[in-house]
Amino acid sequence: MSPNLILPQTATGHPLRRRMLAAAGALLLAGTYTALVLTQPTGLTDGLGQTVALATFAAYLAAALLLLAAVLPELPVATLTLIPVALALNIVLGQFVGSVMVPLYLDSLGTVLVGFLAGRRAGAATGVLGTLIWSLFNPTVLPFAAGAALVGFLAGTAARFGTLRRPYLAPVAGLAVGVLVGVLSAPVAAFVFGGTSGVGTGALVAAFRSMGDSLLSAVTKQALISDPGDKAIVFLLAALLIYALPGRLSAGFAFVRRHNVLGSHGSK
Amino acid sequence: MPRTCQLHPFTVLALAAAVTATTTAAGRWWLSVAVLLACLLLAAWARRARRLAGLAAAILAPAWGSQLLIHGMADTAGGHVLAAAGPLRITAEGLATAGALGLRTGVLVAAGLLCTLLIDRHELIAAVDLSPAPPQLGYLLAATLFLLPALERRQRAIGQAQSLRGATPGGGPRGWFRRVRLRSVPLVLGALQDAADRSAHLAARGFPAAGPHTRLREVQDSAAQRRVRRIALACTVLGPVAVLAPSWMGAA
């Protein structure tokens, strides 16, 4: 009996099943968001309010887990060893930034890095996993997993279409991603927690509310003010980090080579 | 020495999920306060009460501040106006809403953090590995939890090396950006290089497992615990339904 030394040229797996899972996750997310925007539930602490809070929490978390289940089994080992690094960087750099009193989070830097280097699926998986692990230290982030998945997914998409080939394009893409992520995550802040995670952002929401906005539109407006700036800086930093990588390392990622992610930066 | 419980990690997590979901659905202030107190007592049993209080306060203080500002200070709907000045309107209903939301967040945070304090991370990783979850999940969880202290050490070493070479980033936004770049570039470079060096060896050791996999470490489990888990999971779904169904009837 001779041992197996060689793998078949085509990977085996169940692409259809995974595609179904991903589609189910995306549909659940889109459906929940649409339902919340259309119905705009008002009471937050009556029976209906608790139903909406639990349903939003459950739907956003379940959607994130479906996306993770769809993506995880097909990631190559090189990407899997990259993800923990990215997750730890999210936390370590987030703490460092927190300690110098600048009102930015930068807690998605690792997620964006993975999206840039390993593509949108790996980025989305990193977003979800990062949130799951971060929730061990802060349980309130759990329902924001879907937003983090979107950040990673969009970072991968942006890199694929050449955002990293010009340094000034990265923060522009970050701005756009910030808008989308802010809008998607607003219902969680509004209907699950009835507020934001910080006093500064809370004051902004209060200001919009006192001008007559509904809670959801006030939270959405606040997110549109703070998220794009944060994501623009994160995208710029991630791009600068990737330009600083030695060529042999960045060329080791199939995604970077296949889509010529770095353009002329890669072939210096 | 802090104590950890002898329960299977999933039992702890399932119980926490059931309690949090049902308490959130009930929305009674006395129930939420009772759950918060129970969390604190359990933490005291594990000799981690101070840690739980500290961690929870760091998360809850800003969240409660935000909820108080949004609902307590700028309420537009409530009738019992306590004070009003320009755009600010403090109403009894608004304060009640802020309080209810604060308790809801508080229960989630306390129950979640209590799980983290009670569960041994090696047990959790082994439990995830032995569960039907994809084999990648256990590795990712483990690798991240173990990388965190390593990266923090490296971060300090880099800070020392830079101060040796007289790195002076300066002040202002440019200085801030320079400081972040100086800190993150060597950290990311080193960590990515390390990850690339490791991946080939992990693959050679059969990771991720293609077929069924086992663990040398045993996780304490019992038939009773499995039953408790099933009941707790059922409660997570059915508890809120039972509590909330009457209000749906009323709304319909």
Next chain:
Amino acid sequence: MSAGQNAVLGLELARFRYAGASRDTLSGISLSLAPGSLTVVLGDSGSGKSTLGAVLAGMLPRHDGDALDATLHLAGQEIRHRPGAAVRIDPVGWARQVGLLPQDARHFLSGVRATVAEELALGLENAGVPRAQMRRRIAALADQLELHELLQRDPAKLSGGQERLVALAALGLDAPAVLVLDEPLAGLDSPAAARIWELLDRLRGGGTALVLLARALDRLAAGADTVLALREGSCHAMDTALPTSAAPVAPAARRAPGAELLLGFSGVGIGYPGSAGPVVQGLDLKVRAGECVGLAGPNGSGKTTVLKAAAGLLRPGAGQVHGSSLAAGTVGLLLQNPSDQLFERTVAREVAFGLPKRGPEVARIPAVLASLGLDGHAQAHPYELPASARRIVALATVLVREPGVLLLDEPTEALDADGLARLHAALAAVLDRGGAVLLATHDEAFMAATAHRVHRMGPAVPAGTGPVAPGRVGEL
């Protein structure tokens, strides 16, 4: 083919080139390994020996971008790699035949297990071996390799030698026919090295063919069946006469009696917050202009702590650190891990980092790079240089400031012959211009060749200055 019928692994390699590289890393190599044989591949840092090891172990080519033109014979099968049509290797199946111990054993260890026993079991776990059988096999392995005292230890708290023992044991669990070892003794003190050597002997006795990647012919390589000299990626005939390393010449003390005191410790005690006792206690040490002082002692005796205190990174809890060099702020420290010290995109930018724009130091950069043989690498990325050159870059960043006292922490780790010669020259230059050197190292040969006197440190007991080589002790 020259390979005998009983060869376990045969390699005919025409060329190998990394994705995006402009030249071949390996070319024209032929190798055949018999069971129980010892093959030594000799080469400097950057000669391609680690690449060759990875090709043998099936870890290269990584993907479609790497170009490998080679034929391998392994376990009765023939595997043909052609550029553009690389075969996808099954990493697990290959590793059961050929195991690779990397130079840094921490790259092999997963780092995610609570005990050494669990770390050893990782491969078995992924193969789905039942728990009882895993226990049996690990116990048998621990018996065979005498590792019982390590089994319940935390893998993150092992010494460098123990890490390599555990990695070797994990490799031995599958009993592969071939083991490729990348400098398995580098950086180890002699008892740890003896332990590894004993383990390798046992594996070889059991029929495992060993391939040793080494920088120099040391005692490990002395019993080699075949020696392959690798230069710029291709094989060269090996001189049959083994080069006997020249006996270290005792360095001449350069200082006049009563020379200026550059750095002094008096009654210094240093502890870390959170640790039980002080790491260093009652340290008295004086370093004068023109002298080179060595710090010796086992791991954990506080050598690095003393160097960091001398550089001003740590504040002593007791006693005083003083001296004219310290007062002038011209103390330069080369850290043990050079990558902690490198942050820039090119070597030239790296060396210029943090220097005042129009200061005299910037003007010195070309001369410093030339003196260290780095002028050809000025535009290279520090991470793409071979390990030895990377360490020399870190040395350049320190030397460009012309430190009065040069502090070195394990400076010979990863250095090849050329790098070592550059380091010796740099030390001589510092002493010649009236500076001083304080170095901590396990490398006894290097210590004997450079240090005028050696300060021995014990684990957390008051250390005394003891002469090691009589006649070479400077009067204090």
